[in-house]
Amino acid sequence: MxxxxxxxxxxxxxxxxxxxxxxxxxxxxxxxxxxxxxxxxxxxxxxxxxxxxxxxxxxxxxxxxxxxxxxxxxxxxxxxxxxxxxxxxxxxxxxxxxxxxxxxxxxxxxxxxxxxxxxxxxxxxxxxxxxxxxxxxxxxxxxxxxxxxxxxxxxxxxxxxxxxxxxxxxxxxxxxxxxxxxxxxxxxxEQPGLLPRVPSGPDRKRPWAELGDDALAGYARDRDVDIRFSAETEQRRRGNYNAIPVKAEVQSLLL
The missing domain is CATH 3.30.420.10 (Ribonuclease H-like superfamily/Ribonuclease H)
Known part of the structure; x- marks a missing residue:
């Protein structure tokens, strides 16, 4: 052997x-x-x-x-x-x-x-x-x-x-x-951080899935890259690709 x-x-x-x-x-x-x-x-x-x-x-x-x-x-x-x-x-x-x-x-x-x-x-x-x-x-x-x-x-x-x-x-x-x-x-x-909840502000601690489309769109314009990425990920999950800014992360997401 x-x-x-x-x-x-x-x-x-x-x-x-x-x-x-x-x-x-x-x-x-x-x-x-x-x-x-x-x-x-x-x-x-x-x-x-x-x-x-x-x-x-x-x-x-x-x-x-x-x-x-x-x-x-x-x-x-x-x-x-x-x-x-x-x-x-x-x-x-x-x-x-x-x-x-x-x-x-x-x-x-x-x-x-x-x-x-x-x-x-x-x-x-x-x-x-x-x-x-x-x-x-x-x-x-x-x-x-x-x-x-x-x-x-x-x-x-x-x-x-x-x-x-x-x-x-x-x-x-x-x-x-x-x-x-x-x-x-x-x-x-190699991607921004995918935050499970809103980290601050009036929606603090709320999961992204609980937010309305307008609130989500506001977070997708945030200066913080992790907040933007997290909001855009939820927009993608909803199929709302038109709301995602042109300069959004283009890497494939592994969810």
């Missing part, structure tokens, strides 16, 4: 960044946690995680210190972002994508040049699609609303530090990957 060697598991690397705040809005810490596809096809959070301080090139604001508790002395001797980022964002092996919660923030710093042009999964956008009935879609809100299995409370603390936050995000990503394909998550991530 021929024994086949186990192929290397597919990895997605979750990234979280802490920054120096208004005084010097550069990265001061990067954390990561890998999610791997095992031989049985299931995705799991593995032991590959870590964090590194980054010299932001300027002082950390006191308001930001009060959030993540990283002080200037912690990062004084750390390497600069251009030296740290490629080592974390482009590890050797089979990392097929990067991921983050509200990934547009991380992507501001993790440029294609530093990341090797990797595609990104936004776990916030995917949470809107995967668990639309939940009341909150923040990273920590999902943590306590969902209580993901296997999430070690101590490893996920303190909040607002790069490695613990990446660790928590990875558990949301694992469950998303076990419900939908990576390509589906990537597609959702």
């Amino acid at each position: 021929t024994i086949l060697s186990n192929p290397a598991p597919t990895r997605i690397r979750v990234i979280d960044l802490e920054t120096a705040g208004s005084a010097c809005h550069n990265v001061c810490e990067i954390g990561w946690q890998d999610v791997v596809r095992e031989i049985n096809g299931r995705w799991e959070v593995n032991e590959e995680r870590g964090a590194r301080f980054v010299n932001p090139g300027g002082p950390i604001s006191t308001q930001t210190m009060a959030i993540h508790h990283i002080v200037d002395a912690d990062v004084a001797g750390a390497p600069f972002w251009k030296d740290v980022a490629p080592q974390v964002l482009r590890p050797t092996g089979d990392v097929v994508a990067l991921a983050a919660h509200r990934a547009t923030f991380e992507q501001r710093f993790c440029s294609p040049r530093l990341s090797g042009g990797a595609r990104w999964i936004c776990t916030w956008k995917c949470a809107l699609r995967t668990w639309p009935a939940l009341p909150s879609f923040s990273n920590q809100g999902l943590r306590y609303e969902r209580m993901p299995s296997g999430l070690d409370r101590a490893t996920g603390l303190p909040a607002h530090r790069a490695m613990p936050d990446a660790y928590v995000t990875a558990h949301h990503l694992r469950d998303m990957l076990n419900a939908s394909s990576p390509e589906q998550l990537l597609t959702w991530s």
Whole structure:
């Protein structure tokens, strides 16, 4: 009998960044946690995680210190972002994508040049699609609303530090990957966020399906891209394509 060697598991690397705040809005810490596809096809959070301080090139604001508790002395001797980022964002092996919660923030710093042009999964956008009935879609809100299995409370603390936050995000990503394909998550991530409810104003918390056509048309002209996209999606569902602005998103929707 021929024994086949186990192929290397597919990895997605979750990234979280802490920054120096208004005084010097550069990265001061990067954390990561890998999610791997095992031989049985299931995705799991593995032991590959870590964090590194980054010299932001300027002082950390006191308001930001009060959030993540990283002080200037912690990062004084750390390497600069251009030296740290490629080592974390482009590890050797089979990392097929990067991921983050509200990934547009991380992507501001993790440029294609530093990341090797990797595609990104936004776990916030995917949470809107995967668990639309939940009341909150923040990273920590999902943590306590969902209580993901296997999430070690101590490893996920303190909040607002790069490695613990990446660790928590990875558990949301694992469950998303076990419900939908990576390509589906990537597609959702490359579209605006599909909000399940109106986020603010007189219709706050109302599902889009409850709104009249006139109210929906107003939201389809909103300045916020996620609100516009969500209203236009409901217009499409109703077959009201003529009401959708000419510059609307033209990507196919996976509903």
